[in-house]
Amino acid sequence: MNSLAETVRQLAPHWGVMFVAMLSALAVAERVVVAVPLWASLLVVLLVAVGYPSLVRAVGVAPDVWKR
Numbered sequence: 678m679n680s681l682a683e684t685v686r687q688l689a690p691h692w693g694v695m696f697v698a699m700l701s702a703l704a705v706a707e708r709v710v711v712a713v714p715l716w717a718s719l720l721v722v723l724l725v726a727v728g729y730p731s732l733v734r735a736v737g738v739a740p741d742v743w744k745r
Contacts, residue, residue, distance in 0.1 A: 679742065687740035691733065699725045 679687075702721050706713045713721075733739045 684742050687742050691729070691740065691743075695725065695729045698729060 699722050702725050703713070703718060706717065706721055710717070730739070730743055734743060
C-alpha cells in the first residue's frame with residue numbers, strides 16, 4: 678500500500694498537466710464561442726477530467742496509482 682506522500686508525489690505532475698489542459702480548453706472555447714455559458718464550461722472541464730486519465734492510461738504513462 679502506498680503512503681499518502683507517495684500517492685501525492687505520483688499524481689502531482691498529472692494534476693498540474695490536467696489543470697493546464699482544462700484552462701487551455703476553456704480558453705479555446707472562449708475564443709471559438711465568445712460567451713460560453715456556465716454549463717458548457719463545466720462540460721469542458723468534465724470532459725478533460727475524465728478524458729485525461731483515460732488518455733494517459735492508453736499512452737502508457739499512467740502512474741501506478743491509476744493502474745489499479
